[in-house]
Amino acid sequence: MTNIIDGNRIAAQIRAEVFREVETLKSKGITPGLTVVIVGENPGSVVYVKNKEKDAKEVGFKSEVIRIPQDTTQEYLLKVIDQLNKDETVHGLLIQLPLPKHIDELKVIEAINPQKDVDGFHPVNVGKVVIGDKRALVSCTPAGVIALLEHENLEIAGKEVVIVGRSNIVGKPLVPLFLQKNATVTVCHSKSQDLRSITKRADILVVAIGKSRFITADYVKPGAVVIDVGINRLDGKLTGDVDFLEAATVASKITPVPGGVGPMTRAMLLKNTIQAAKLQNEVI
Ligand code: GUN
Numbered sequence: 001m002t003n004i005i006d007g008n009r010i011a012a013q014i015r016a017e018v019f020r021e022v023e024t025l026k027s028k029g030i031t032p033g034l035t036v037v038i039v040g041e042n043p044g045s046v047v048y049v050k051n052k053e054k055d056a057k058e059v060g061f062k063s064e065v066i067r068i069p070q071d072t073t074q075e076y077l078l079k080v081i082d083q084l085n086k087d088e089t090v091h092g093l094l095i096q097l098p099l100p101k102h103i104d105e106l107k108v109i110e111a112i113n114p115q116k117d118v119d120g121f122h123p124v125n126v127g128k129v130v131i132g133d134k135r136a137l138v139s140c141t142p143a144g145v146i147a148l149l150e151h152e153n154l155e156i157a158g159k160e161v162v163i164v165g166r167s168n169i170v171g172k173p174l175v176p177l178f179l180q181k182n183a184t185v186t187v188c189h190s191k192s193q194d195l196r197s198i199t200k201r202a203d204i205l206v207v208a209i210g211k212s213r214f215i216t217a218d219y220v221k222p223g224a225v226v227i228d229v230g231i232n233r234l235d236g237k238l239t240g241d242v243d244f245l246e247a248a249t250v251a252s253k254i255t256p257v258p259g260g261v262g263p264m265t266r267a268m269l270l271k272n273t274i275q276a277a278k279l280q281n282e283v284i
Helices: 005-028 043-058 075-087 104-113 123-131 140-151 171-181 197-200 261-280
Strands: 032-041 062-068 093-096 161-165 185-187 204-207 223-229 232-233 235-241
Touching: 005 043, 005 140, 005 261, 032 043, 032 075, 032 261, 043 062, 043 261, 062 075, 075 093, 075 104, 123 171, 140 171, 140 223, 140 261, 161 171, 161 197, 171 185, 171 261, 185 197
Parallel strands: 032 062, 032 093, 161 185, 161 204, 204 223
Antiparallel strands: 232 235
8 A cells, every 4th residue: 555646646546537538528529739939948838738739639639739939028918928829729728937037927927818828827717726716727736735635545534734835826725625525724834833743734735936845744744735836956866845855754645756746637627628719618
């Protein structure tokens, strides 16, 4: 018996479900389309975008990547977004971040049609998540965290969830998602005092702080479920925010890095594109 949560296995199940949904939508004359826009050639972004294109093609989407030079203007990028908003074959539209410094990221995100916002970053979707609107497009990593727990049949209702990290992309959206599932939720961050005493209360501990192997065994309550959202590079190796070997001796279940939350984030983007295609065709 292993206590490792296999994100690759669960993500593969989700991709298989998406593949079947694509077949159903195609039989109704709808081919889900995902367009990714990348500005410049940030090496990390180039890899992420390549993966997104590959995933989209594998499940049968119409997949397109638009590459724009680093020195483009904000005005030009907004024009591209406007055209894609109007293109009925594009159901999901994602602008890869980070953008060059001379471009206002929030302005760009706000220009995306919220029904095509498969990243779930638009304030309309963020607000819908807060009020528990089922038609919200939920940001992929937090959605992936919840999906992991649900696929493992791990109880969320009534549990004490502690989230370490308060980013707009992970920490903050996890709060309404866990509340919706009737958990008690605490968020900690770099200014929290006596972090260890807080994380030790957690039945479910989610860590998203971007600090390699920061959470050691002494931060974890025996029997807790530990979800590591971190992706760091340490001596050429991918590491999480949790010291896996240590925490695994204390946790009842734990996600590895790589192979935990990462593949789930990729799978949730595909699920969001299906959701977007349905929203735009009033299938839901
Ligand atoms: N850059 C790193 N992660 C992400 C993501 O999830 N979405 C976008 N748009 N850019 C990213």
